[in-house]
Amino acid sequence: MATVLRSRSAFARLFVGKTGQILNNLTDLGAKLAPGTQSVIRHYSNYISSPTIDTVNQDYNYEIFKKPPEWEYVQRLLPFETIPKVTPKDEYPSGWVPPKEEAVNHPYFIPRTKNGELPIYLEITHRGMRRVSKIRKLEGDLWLMNDDIRKFLKNKYNRFVMTRVHDFAKFIEVKGDHVNDLKQWALSKGF
Amino acid sequence: MGSKQVTEKALSMLKSLPRLSLANLRDNPGSKITQKRGRAQHGGDKHGAGNKGSGQRMNYMRLGYETGNNPFYLRMPVELTYYKGHHLRREYPPLSLHQLQSLIDKDRVDISKPIDLASIVKTGLYTFKPDQNQFGIHLTDEGADIFTAKVHIEIQWASEQVIATIEKNGGVITTAYYDPHSLFLLRNPKKFFEAGLAIPRRMIPPPDAIEYYTSAKFRGYLADPEKISKERVKLAQKYGYKLPQIEVDSNYEMLCVRKDPRQIFFGLEPGWVVNLKEESILKPKDEELLTFYAS
Numbered sequence: 356m357a358t359v360l361r362s363r364s365a366f367a368r369l370f371v372g373k374t375g376q377i378l379n380n381l382t383d384l385g386a387k388l389a390p391g392t393q394s395v396i397r398h399y400s401n402y403i404s405s406p407t408i409d410t411v412n413q414d415y416n417y418e419i420f421k422k423p424p425e426w427e428y429v430q431r432l433l434p435f436e437t438i439p440k441v442t443p444k445d446e447y448p449s450g451w452v453p454p455k456e457e458a459v460n461h462p463y464f465i466p467r468t469k470n471g472e473l474p475i476y477l478e479i480t481h482r483g484m485r486r487v488s489k490i491r492k493l494e495g496d497l498w499l500m501n502d503d504i505r506k507f508l509k510n511k512y513n514r515f516v517m518t519r520v521h522d523f524a525k526f527i528e529v530k531g532d533h534v535n536d537l538k539q540w541a542l543s544k545g546f
Numbered sequence: 547m548g549s550k551q552v553t554e555k556a557l558s559m560l561k562s563l564p565r566l567s568l569a570n571l572r573d574n575p576g577s578k579i580t581q582k583r584g585r586a587q588h589g590g591d592k593h594g595a596g597n598k599g600s601g602q603r604m605n606y607m608r609l610g611y612e613t614g615n616n617p618f619y620l621r622m623p624v625e626l627t628y629y630k631g632h633h634l635r636r637e638y639p640p641l642s643l644h645q646l647q648s649l650i651d652k653d654r655v656d657i658s659k660p661i662d663l664a665s666i667v668k669t670g671l672y673t674f675k676p677d678q679n680q681f682g683i684h685l686t687d688e689g690a691d692i693f694t695a696k697v698h699i700e701i702q703w704a705s706e707q708v709i710a711t712i713e714k715n716g717g718v719i720t721t722a723y724y725d726p727h728s729l730f731l732l733r734n735p736k737k738f739f740e741a742g743l744a745i746p747r748r749m750i751p752p753p754d755a756i757e758y759y760t761s762a763k764f765r766g767y768l769a770d771p772e773k774i775s776k777e778r779v780k781l782a783q784k785y786g787y788k789l790p791q792i793e794v795d796s797n798y799e800m801l802c803v804r805k806d807p808r809q810i811f812f813g814l815e816p817g818w819v820v821n822l823k824e825e826s827i828l829k830p831k832d833e834e835l836l837t838f839y840a841s
Contacts, residue, residue: 415830415832416832417819417829417830417832418831420829421824421826422825423826425827426825427813428811429739429820429822432736432739432811435668435670439652439653439654440653441653442653447651448647448693449648449650450648450692451651451652470652470671471652512569
């Protein structure tokens with residue numbers, strides 16, 4: 356096969372003095388432009404006629420600023436080392452409620468998640484046909500809590516709502532979408 | 547029994563009955579026939595799932611794909627724009643005002659400083675995937691009634707209602723475009739700083755986004771500031787609230803901070819290199835670099 360002759364920076368020579376026109380701005384990568392006129396046939400289907408780079412300028416002039424005033428902006432961008440604690444406020448417009456101290460006095464306990472929310476979730480299975488509300492991470496007397504939940508839902512809907520206690524994995528499941536009811540009940544207890 | 551008696555009886559019955567609600571509504575008996583999944587000769591063939599393929603396997607194909615058929619959106623020359631380019635379009639995943647308020651309530655976002663995409667992603671409660679054609683936050687109006695915070699926020703897409711809500715509380719809102727490369731930097735700035743590279747320039751928006759980001763109506767970052775202040779007054783009149791004066795605000799300086807159209811991070815200019823280990827910033831002095839990074 357015939358060797359392909361590549362003219363170095365042939366394409367770049369066309370743009371001497373008008374570096375702004377080069378799309379990928381080769382001067383940033385250190386390609387030195389030499390004056391000269393040469394007509395180059397560009398083959399846009401391949402890179403054969405593209406200019407090549409032999410040396411990249413690495414010794415640019417710069418200044419080092421140790422702990423400049425702008426460092427505050429860098430610190431602002433760095434991630435939290437731990438999840439920030441919520442400072443007590445007079446009101447929370449979003450409807451979020453912090454846990455109360457009296458919650459410890461119940462024979463059972465629902466701890467908040469790391470994001471400060473109640474661990475009450477809706478599980479949708481069977482292509483949206485089965486909806487089960489689940490309270491997770493429970494502590495204490497689950498069976499007593501189960502009775503209280505059943506009583507609360509019975510009062511609210513005038514009918515029996517099926518629940519299931521998993522004593523080993525520490526969760527209670529309630530049949531149907533009762534997430535908001537359970538959250539309301541848990542908040543009324545102070546969890 | 548006369549018809550009068552019947553109606554009276556029905557009315558008295560209605561009085562004693564509980565109120566009609568979703569809890570006691572039900573279909574007429576016998577109006578719904580539930581189909582049974584028959585076995586063997588009692589209808590036990592394919593159960594409506596068809597023969598093989600995605601019907602039986604429950605895998606959901608991408609939008610518009612018809613298992614090798616000529617797709618509907620390509621079949622008729624009239625419907626050319628039906629799904630055209632749906633896999634290439636820019637996505638702006640939503641963040642509601644209610645979510646933003648709860649982030650503020652839980653101290654995940656500091657409202658004493660300008661909020662941008664980086665500070666929302668930093669909370670860890672907003673998933674953002676720039677590799678999946680996502681181009682930033684779409685602030686939605688859900689929870690506009692409860693939103694009370696005064697914020698200086700820069701997001702990528704907002705409706706008129708959202709702009710009105712933020713400005714009613716004395717805040718400032720800007721919509722700004724970021725190219726995918728800078729979105730990766732905003733998602734994880736620490737990872738980028740550790741790489742030891744110079745902060746690049748932000749690219750200008752693509753042709754189809756220029757109109758939005760130069761419009762004062764949507765508070766575009768390329769819009770004329772004077773037109774924006776005019777639009778602020780206009781919107782206040784339209785929604786009927788008194789526009790709080792920013793000039794007399796105690797946080798006036800913070801509310802006036804804007805990024806340069808070529809800038810990615812607040813306070814950090816393109817071309818700078820951040821050294822996290824030695825807590826220093828390398829600023830270029832070379833003329834070649836300065837002209838390149840100047841916008």
